Amino acid sequence: MTDVAVGALGVLVGAVVAVGILDARQRGRLRSERVRADHAEASLASETRSSNEALEVRATILSSMEEGVALFDAAGRCAFANDALARHLGSTPDRIDALLPLDLQRAARRASAGDAPVWVEAETGTPPRWLRATAQPVGEDGSVMLVVRDVTDARRLEAIRRDFVANASHELKTPVASIRAAAETLRDGAIDDPPAAYRFTEQLEREALRLSRIVSDLLDLSRLETGSDLAERVHMDAIAADEVERLEDRAAEAHVRIALHADGVPSINGSARDMALLVRNLIDNAVRYTPAGGSVDVTVTTRDDDVLVRVADTGVGIPRRDLPRVFERFYRVDRARSRETGGTGLGLAIVKHVAENHGGDVTVESELAAGSTFEVRIPQAGAVPAPGGP
Ligand code: ADP
Helix, strand or coil: CCHHHHHHHHHHHHHHHHHHHHHHHHHHHHHHHHHHCCHHHHHHHHHHHHHHHHHHHHHHHHHCCCCEEEEECCCCEEEEECHHHHHHHCCCCCEHHHCCCHHHHHHHHHHHHCCCCEEEEEEECCCCEEEEEEEEEECCCCEEEEEEEECHHHHHHHHHHHHHHHHHHHHHHHHHHHHHHHHHHHHCCHHHCHHHHHHHHHHHHHHHHHHHHHHHHHHHHHHHHCCCCCCEEECHHHHHHHHHHHHHHHHHHCCCEEEEEECCCCCEEECHHHHHHHHHHHHHHHHHCCCCCCEEEEEEEEECCEEEEEEEECCCCCCHHHHHHCCCCCCCCCHHHHHHCCCCCCHHHHHHHHHHHCCCEEEEEEECCCEEEEEEEEECCCCCCCCCCC
């Protein structure tokens, strides 16, 4: 929870308590005035009404909050708890002693005994969820306000980001180490041995190329994470034709036949550059993972309100257990084959980002040693407003 949120909640619940006390005092004062003056009755009624309305507003705010909020009085009894608290904890504790998980209870006790807020993070439930809580002393009699937030998603994202940085560093380190080794070997004498020198300069070139591919894919991914610019009318059949042409030579070198089937499909709203990236990655993979003599078929067609791009190959296929993971960054089924053929492990993550940025999705079907079919579905222009734009 941010300090601002904690502060705001502190003020809010402080206000609830203070207003409760003030309301009580105010009502007492007004009651004695009523004995003295008849016209004060009308004023009391209106002030009570407005303070009731204020309490209702506060109760509405507290009950609609994402954060669970509870107030424990000096005796440790739960004086107030909103609905979100029961959602986060599974039930509403009637006393501090009943508060679970135990880390939260300890934090509430420490705050009750001291005069400073106590922060704590605790795991709870199955499947496990992470709760972040702040126990804050209220007043000086040992009352405590507890604010609980579910940070499971934030923690998961943090873990994904940490893994990604570790993976990216590892992927970059490998070609760098190889470049250093080749340069050192050249300097230490291989430079005077022409066949060896040729081999090591080739290694330098290959690894530098690999480095530049990884960096280029990383830059594309990071740009795509902030969305795609959907301002253009994009013709997927024209893009597919360009990309097939671009990869035709490589397919011919690998003795893989490549064919395009496209029949004047409607345009989509999107980014031509990102769509080209998507189609290129799919065709590039299909060619790289198809042995000589195989074929790749690229089809652009429509289904209902969607434009479909299908890339089917007769290649090595993907084991069933790996299918759900191939769109993860740096996930590879066959690391060696990916490296040998110039893969970065990022191509399908890029494909998924582009499809989702355009309001569509990508699916895969595959059979080992028979081939794979990737299908991208994008809503036609004007069919559904595509999310993901900046
Ligand atoms: P890479 O650069 O390693 O190809 P991708 O993200 O493009 O990375 O793909 C992830 C993994 O999915 C690849 O390493 C490969 O194992 C598998 N894969 C992708 N496309 C195909 C395909 N057409 N046929 C077989 N396996 C594929």
